Amino acid sequence: MKGKEYYTIPELAKILGISRIAVYKQVKKGEIKAIKIGRNYAIPRKCIDNILGKTLGKDVKSELDKAVVRTVSEYGEVLRLLGKE
Numbered sequence: 001m002k003g004k005e006y007y008t009i010p011e012l013a014k015i016l017g018i019s020r021i022a023v024y025k026q027v028k029k030g031e032i033k034a035i036k037i038g039r040n041y042a043i044p045r046k047c048i049d050n051i052l053g054k055t056l057g058k059d060v061k062s063e064l065d066k067a068v069v070r071t072v073s074e075y076g077e078v079l080r081l082l083g084k085e
Contacts, residue, residue: 006035006042015048 009027013020026032027041032051034041050057072079 005045007045007048009034009041009043012043012048016051 007015009023010020012032013023016023023032024041027034027043032043033047034043
């Protein structure tokens with residue numbers, strides 16, 4: 001996926017291994033961010049990286065940080081004991 005700045009719906013469908021219709025529906029719902037150019041959509045590469053899990057958005061990072069803090073506060077002693085084994 002290097003070199004291209006934007007991808008079309010059929011290209012993204014091939015990358016994700018799902019149908020063009022499924023990608024189109026996700027774009028229409030706003031689940032996949034895309035730019036409408038005439039009758040076509042262009043999906044930025046950085047959005048595809050987020051979809052594939054190559055990068056994390058700020059909201060996902062903050063959610064993970066909160067979950068780690070909560071887990072350590074609730075299960076800290078158990079985690080320490082497991083770490084000794």
